[in-house]
Amino acid sequence: MENRKKVAFYTLGCKLNFSETSTIARSFTDEGFDRVEFDEVADIYVINTCSVTENADKQFKQIVKKAQKKNDKAFVAAVGCYAQLKPEELASVDGVDLVLGATEKFKITDYINDLTKNEMGQVHSCEISEADFYVGSYSIGDRTRAFLKVQDGCDYKCTYCTIPLARGISRSDTMDNVLKNAAEIAKQNIKEIVLTGVNIGDYGKGEFGNKKHEHTFLELVQALDKVEGIERLRISSIEPNLLKNETIDFVSKSRTFVPHFHIPLQSGSNDILKKMKRRYLRELYVERVSKIREVMPDCCIGVDVIVGFPGETDEKFLETYNFLNDLDISYLHVFTYSERDNTEAIEMDAVVPMNVRNKRSKMLRGLSVKKRRAFYESQLGKEKTVLFESENKEGYIHGFTENYVKVKTPWNPELVNTLHQIKLTTIDADGIVRLEFL
Numbered sequence: 001m002e003n004r005k006k007v008a009f010y011t012l013g014c015k016l017n018f019s020e021t022s023t024i025a026r027s028f029t030d031e032g033f034d035r036v037e038f039d040e041v042a043d044i045y046v047i048n049t050c051s052v053t054e055n056a057d058k059q060f061k062q063i064v065k066k067a068q069k070k071n072d073k074a075f076v077a078a079v080g081c082y083a084q085l086k087p088e089e090l091a092s093v094d095g096v097d098l099v100l101g102a103t104e105k106f107k108i109t110d111y112i113n114d115l116t117k118n119e120m121g122q123v124h125s126c127e128i129s130e131a132d133f134y135v136g137s138y139s140i141g142d143r144t145r146a147f148l149k150v151q152d153g154c155d156y157k158c159t160y161c162t163i164p165l166a167r168g169i170s171r172s173d174t175m176d177n178v179l180k181n182a183a184e185i186a187k188q189n190i191k192e193i194v195l196t197g198v199n200i201g202d203y204g205k206g207e208f209g210n211k212k213h214e215h216t217f218l219e220l221v222q223a224l225d226k227v228e229g230i231e232r233l234r235i236s237s238i239e240p241n242l243l244k245n246e247t248i249d250f251v252s253k254s255r256t257f258v259p260h261f262h263i264p265l266q267s268g269s270n271d272i273l274k275k276m277k278r279r280y281l282r283e284l285y286v287e288r289v290s291k292i293r294e295v296m297p298d299c300c301i302g303v304d305v306i307v308g309f310p311g312e313t314d315e316k317f318l319e320t321y322n323f324l325n326d327l328d329i330s331y332l333h334v335f336t337y338s339e340r341d342n343t344e345a346i347e348m349d350a351v352v353p354m355n356v357r358n359k360r361s362k363m364l365r366g367l368s369v370k371k372r373r374a375f376y377e378s379q380l381g382k383e384k385t386v387l388f389e390s391e392n393k394e395g396y397i398h399g400f401t402e403n404y405v406k407v408k409t410p411w412n413p414e415l416v417n418t419l420h421q422i423k424l425t426t427i428d429a430d431g432i433v434r435l436e437f438l
Helices: 015-030 056-070 081-085 087-091 104-111 163-167 175-187 217-224 245-253 270-276 282-295 314-326 354-379
Strands: 006-011 034-036 044-049 075-080 098-100 122-124 138-140 145-149 192-196 232-235 260-266 300-307 331-336 383-393 396-401 406-410 419-427 433-437
Touching (some): 006 015, 006 056, 015 034, 015 044, 044 056, 044 081, 056 087, 081 087, 145 175, 175 192, 245 282, 300 314, 354 419
Parallel strands (some): 006 034, 044 075, 192 232
Antiparallel strands (some): 383 396, 383 419, 396 406, 419 433
């Protein structure tokens, strides 16, 4: 059995990419490959790329170099969003043999015939309009939680975003398949499932490969709540206009869904929201937050925000800053606007200089620290359930409460992947909360 080929994976970008890498990796194991770590010697290195992160191309080149250092004869394949948007650019990187776009990445084993290095990377990339079939996937990121993909693609036309170009139209997994995947995960003694997708609130659309659908996101949540053996379900990012009051109400009473929402805002200025072609105004956002607070006072609410979008004057930025400062939210994910080819925003004038973008980003990151601190302080003295993770971090084991407060206690391997009733006591110097067991 010495001659089994080895394959290694590197994933850039979002949770959805991680769940898809897992699915792609399983197809290799089915074909008789052994999976190894990326820093080990392998016959094939597969890099799952992202188009959202800054310097995606530079990062990509460094990762290819890393693979070649391990084995300069290895076959290197690039898949994913950046591979769909800029296939020629990736193919021209020294050492890359194969570039697969959005639909081809799941059939990667069909393209790897004899593993001979190519003079120039071969590109197999469909027109993105052909990316209309759905591949369900889930990843087991660690022993504690799994990311379950329920939806892919997006029909929104936000002016800064390339995801519709990289991932195609909105389409969903069938309800049966999602429930089957969830049950499979539960059997592996994984305590938490995070639902992921590009636009998960749009779930249901394209369940049958067309725009017809039988199910809504609320029905998906209700069905998942009944799956045996899952302790916790977490909804990842969901658009404010798609997070309906019925869903919020259901989560507040549900058996497994935890009180944690991550809701992209992008800007606190209505003018900028319109320029971004977002599908709501700030008033709706305030309504959503108030509704959540009304039924789940301890809920953790995370917010995505973009700074430095074209036309964001100092006044408009301050509108965003003050809006977020006054809003009862728990933390921010701050993105500095960066130009993307083939988007509407790249043509817009009133471009914000890079140094101003960076300064604004720093201000909002500072606000995020303050918000998280205030949220953690509001939880001290309360009794919660914590799920412990699997890593020993400098003598401590970390975990998260259901409402996403990060906690730590001295390392004890027996706590890994277990749930415990605890009381939150104090905030440590590193901003992580200490606990006592109940």
